[in-house]
Amino acid sequence: xxxxxxxxxxxxxxxxxxxxxxxxxxxxxxxxxxxxxxxxxxxxxxxxxxxxxxxxxxxxxxxxxxxxxxxxxxxxxxxxxxxxxxxxxxxxxxxxxxxxxxxxxxxxxxxxxxxxxxxxxxxxxxxxxxxxxxxxxxxxxxxxxxxxxxxxxxxxxxxxxxxxxxxxxxxxxxxxxxxxxxxxxxx
Numbered sequence: 656x657x658x659x660x661x662x663x664x665x666x667x668x669x670x671x672x673x674x675x676x677x678x679x680x681x682x683x684x685x686x687x688x689x690x691x692x693x694x695x696x697x698x699x700x701x702x703x704x705x706x707x708x709x710x711x712x713x714x715x716x717x718x719x720x721x722x723x724x725x726x727x728x729x730x731x732x733x734x735x736x737x738x739x740x741x742x743x744x745x746x747x748x749x750x751x752x753x754x755x756x757x758x759x760x761x762x763x764x765x766x767x768x769x770x771x772x773x774x775x776x777x778x779x780x781x782x783x784x785x786x787x788x789x790x791x792x793x794x795x796x797x798x799x800x801x802x803x804x805x806x807x808x809x810x811x812x813x814x815x816x817x818x819x820x821x822x823x824x825x826x827x828x829x830x831x832x833x834x835x836x837x838x839x840x841x842x
Contacts, residue, residue, distance in 0.1 A: 676705035715783070
């Protein structure tokens with residue numbers, strides 16, 4: 656009997672939370688919310704989804720460097736030895752991961768190139784500071800459109816390569832091994 660009452664109380668609490676979340680998210684409703692069939696979800700799972708959507712909508716947009724206290728600024732890589740770049744690169748990658756930022760497709764870049772990319776492209780980039788456990792900002796360090804050869808040589812799977820070849824009526828560049836394979840946090 657007691658278990659039934661606790662389950663009923665939890666269910667009522669979930670329904671009340673659901674009503675509050677639906678009211679709060681209403682000004683932000685668009686097709687992304689409609690893509691999830693909430694009728695098929697338990698109320699607690701729907702509540703998690705609505706809370707994450709609401710957190711996303713309310714998240715501030717700031718430069719990544721300002722997600723840190725104090726602001727994360729990197730020393731110009733031209734002032735560092737290769738060993739210093741390597742040490743600082745590992746430190747900054749870990750700090751980015753602590754803010755739910757994951758770097759992908761980095762193996763074609765030397766440590767110095769990746770360090771510079773972080774300094775020049777990632778840290779000044781305005782992004783939503785959406786810090787919800789399990790949600791990561793994935794920063795792909797190769798542009799599939801503007802650097803298609805690098806993408807095809809190192810990262811595209813066979814299906815992507817065949818599709819590109821069909822679309823472009825030419826052979827994709829030959830596959831190559833990554834010159835700088837590294838293991839980074841993946842989230």
